[in-house]
Amino acid sequence: MANTRRQFLQSSAALAVSLVGSNKLVVAEARAAQTQATNAPVPAGEGHCQVPTMKFGNVEISRLVLGVNLFYGFVHYNNNFAAAVREWYTQERVVEVLQHAASFGINAFNFVNVPRSGDDWLRFVAEGGKMHLIMQMKADDDATKMMELYKPLAMQRRGEEIDAAFQHGTMDSERAWCKKARDLGVMVGVGTHKPEVIEMCEEQGWDVDFYAGCVYNRTRTEDEWRTPLNGNLPEMSREIYLRGDPDRMYKVMRQTPKPCFAFKILAAGRVADAAVPDAFKKAYASIKPNDGVYVGVFPKNKDEIKENAEMVHSVLGATTA
Numbered sequence: 537m538a539n540t541r542r543q544f545l546q547s548s549a550a551l552a553v554s555l556v557g558s559n560k561l562v563v564a565e566a567r568a569a570q571t572q573a574t575n576a577p578v579p580a581g582e583g584h585c586q587v588p589t590m591k592f593g594n595v596e597i598s599r600l601v602l603g604v605n606l607f608y609g610f611v612h613y614n615n616n617f618a619a620a621v622r623e624w625y626t627q628e629r630v631v632e633v634l635q636h637a638a639s640f641g642i643n644a645f646n647f648v649n650v651p652r653s654g655d656d657w658l659r660f661v662a663e664g665g666k667m668h669l670i671m672q673m674k675a676d677d678d679a680t681k682m683m684e685l686y687k688p689l690a691m692q693r694r695g696e697e698i699d700a701a702f703q704h705g706t707m708d709s710e711r712a713w714c715k716k717a718r719d720l721g722v723m724v725g726v727g728t729h730k731p732e733v734i735e736m737c738e739e740q741g742w743d744v745d746f747y748a749g750c751v752y753n754r755t756r757t758e759d760e761w762r763t764p765l766n767g768n769l770p771e772m773s774r775e776i777y778l779r780g781d782p783d784r785m786y787k788v789m790r791q792t793p794k795p796c797f798a799f800k801i802l803a804a805g806r807v808a809d810a811a812v813p814d815a816f817k818k819a820y821a822s823i824k825p826n827d828g829v830y831v832g833v834f835p836k837n838k839d840e841i842k843e844n845a846e847m848v849h850s851v852l853g854a855t856t857a
Contacts, residue, residue: 538830572637577711584639584641585639585641585846587599587600587640587642587845592644592668592828593689593745594688595668597668597687597689597828598641598642599644599829599852600642600829600831601831602634602637602645602646602832603832604832604839606625606834607630607656607832608651608653609625611805612774627655627656628857629659631656633833633835633841634660634665634667636841636842637667637841638667640841641845642667642845643668643688643839644668644669645668645670646671646825646830649671654685658697669687670688670691670692670797672692672694672727673691673693673694673717674696679691679717680720690723690745690746691717691725693713693717693726693727693728695727695729695750695755698727702728702732703755714742715743723745725748726746726747726748727750728753729749729753730755731753733786734739734747734749734789734796744794746796747789748798748799749798749800750791752778752781752803754775756776764778782801782822784800785798793824795828796828797829799831800828801816801818801819803830816829816844816847816851822834
């Protein structure tokens with residue numbers, strides 16, 4: 537009887553979700569559900585260790601935030617791997633991973649608006665999923681529209697845009713973007729791969745709530761690469777990960793009282809499996825108690841969500857739910 541009921545509920549949910557994107561009523565209901573959930577507590581899962589939380593604005597979010605890149609094949613490795621990841625990550629798997637992450641108390645997601653991501657998110661919501669969205673905002677994103685569609689907790693200017701502006705001397709336009717986002721009534725953040733960007737924003741007193749910093753500086757110019765590489769230039773200048781970089785970013789994060797999120801702590805998968813626990817330990821030991829970490833997962837061969845949650849739980853000494 538239980539199996540029959542479960543099958544009925546699953547098939548009913550699948551039927552409803554299949555209409556998302558084509559049936560306006562279902563999409564509207566999903567958005568309404570997201571609106572209702574925006575200020576509501578996000579429930580923790582049952583039966584698993586729970587990732588510790590941090591105060592972020594008016595809510596508590598998990599100090600481990602689910603990253604988005606791998607969902608859509610942004611692997612920062614090579615084209616073959618990117619294609620394999622995109623093929624594996626169907627909409628069903630994206631929703632399943634979001635649900636599994638929530639069961640470990642991971643209640644925040646670093647969402648980005650790319651093809652299919654909105655439909656995947658609406659399906660997750662239509663199936664009862666709840667997470668706080670910390671949205672990466674690209675140059676072509678309409679902040680007002682994104683606010684209406686997804687009701688994010690926070691909007692973070694993406695590091696690619698920020699770093700390009702920093703290199704071209706056009707940071708005033710990025711500061712103006714942050715002001716426009718503030719006027720929408722959302723928490724505002726700056727993403728970057730460069731510690732000096734955070735230092736500059738702090739020195740100039742930007743009106744932002746948080747920073748997201750890649751612990752590896754991926755956006756060095758050719759001239760900037762010549763110094764650490766003794767005049768040589770790498771074949772893939774944006775995919776070089778130097779072991780000395782994380783300490784520089786962590787130092788700047790500790791110097792600002794504002795919450796910070798460290799990302800790419802595993803060097804986009806380049807950290808060896810045996811060294812992953814140490815990378816997590818170093819990250820949390822190097823940041824403040826009100827800081828968090830973004831980490832993406834590709835759980836094709838093992839349950840990376842479970843492993844990551846248990847490592848964070850162990851490092852931070854939290855209790856089980």
